[in-house]
Amino acid sequence: MRYGKQQQLPLLELEHFESVTGQGLQARRGQKTCQMGRRDWLAQGAHSKTIVHVAAMDAGFSEVWVSEGELVGRIVLRDDIRPQARPVLDELRRAGLQTIVLTGDRRATAAHLQSQLHLDQIRAELKPEQKVAEIRSLTAQGQRVAMVGDGVNAAPRLAAANIGVAMGARGSDAALEQADVVLMHDRLENFLAAFRLSQRARRIIRQNLFFSLGTVLVLVCFALLGKIPLTVGVVGHEGSTVLVVMNSLRLLVEPKRFGAGTATR
Numbered sequence: 246m247r248y249g250k251q252q253q254l255p256l257l258e259l260e261h262f263e264s265v266t267g268q269g270l271q272a273r274r275g276q277k278t279c280q281m282g283r284r285d286w287l288a289q290g291a292h293s294k295t296i297v298h299v300a301a302m303d304a305g306f307s308e309v310w311v312s313e314g315e316l317v318g319r320i321v322l323r324d325d326i327r328p329q330a331r332p333v334l335d336e337l338r339r340a341g342l343q344t345i346v347l348t349g350d351r352r353a354t355a356a357h358l359q360s361q362l363h364l365d366q367i368r369a370e371l372k373p374e375q376k377v378a379e380i381r382s383l384t385a386q387g388q389r390v391a392m393v394g395d396g397v398n399a400a401p402r403l404a405a406a407n408i409g410v411a412m413g414a415r416g417s418d419a420a421l422e423q424a425d426v427v428l429m430h431d432r433l434e435n436f437l438a439a440f441r442l443s444q445r446a447r448r449i450i451r452q453n454l455f456f457s458l459g460t461v462l463v464l465v466c467f468a469l470l471g472k473i474p475l476t477v478g479v480v481g482h483e484g485s486t487v488l489v490v491m492n493s494l495r496l497l498v499e500p501k502r503f504g505a506g507t508a509t510r
Contacts, residue, residue, distance in 0.1 A: 266398070267349065267372040269309075277314035283349075284310050284319075292317040304357035307350060324354060326361055333433050334362050340440065345383075347376040347402070373398045380405045393428075393436060395420055410436060446496060453489040460485035 249256075259272040259279065269282015280287055287310040288296040295317055302308050302321060309320040334344050345366040348355055355369035368379060380402055383390050392399075392406035403409030403423040411424035412431050421427060428435040464481050467473045473481075 274313065279313045281309060281311045284308060287312055301351065304353045307354060327433060329434050331362055333437050334364070336437055337440070347371055347379055373401065377401050377405050449492055449495060453492055456488050456492065457485050
């Protein structure tokens with residue numbers, strides 16, 4: 246769209262727009278049907294012989310097929326991996342997390358992605374409902390799943406996972422609505438920051454429970470034995486509350502260590 250506007254190309258008027266889940270888009274322009282989407286979907290129509298005889302793309306590339314009336318063609322896209330993706334995944338693996346990619350791309354493209362990023366598992370050529378089924382299968386096995394996505398089709402998967410993580414800047418409204426955590430600025434390293442922050446927060450919560458419950462238990466025991474006056478008991482109880490608050494404020498220390506741009510709800 247941006248390139249077309251720069252070239253001052255006229256916009257085409259389309260009618261009866263339809264999004265076919267997991268396949269592509271179609272609409273009508275005058276008396277002709279326009280389609281854009283997966284190879285196997287367009288191959289079911291009038292251009293099946295043409296599409297079948299065109300060789301598939303090499304690993305590292307994706308294709309989107311388009312057709313209008315008697316015309317058919319394809320758009321070739323190069324899949325560039327973000328520079329920060331490999332270090333983030335390596336760090337998550339060292340932290341004990343298993344990395345799985347669910348994609349609708351061809352197996353060759355998925356295998357290329359796995360070799361470049363050293364992913365634990367990759368499951369290719371999946372339709373949206375199959376991706377949801379994969380996540381539910383993992384949760385049914387007792388595994389805790391964090392799903393990262395940004396598109397409209399990602400919303401059901403975000404809802405099915407234990408923790409839904411949406412990419413904030415490019416994420417669709419549906420994905421942002423279903424997510425538990427939103428990564429601002431589309432920075433993958435913010436997921437690692439959120440994971441580390443959650444680990445530290447859990448440790449501090451456990452410490453606070455130990456401090457508060459331990460103090461109350463000690464004060465109750467001494468009170469039952471008549472060893473402390475009421476004033477000391479009140480001061481000890483309120484002091485433990487102050488200690489818990491001060492301990493929690495440690496999460497604000499060294500914010501750069503965990504990164505910025507992560508929102509939770």
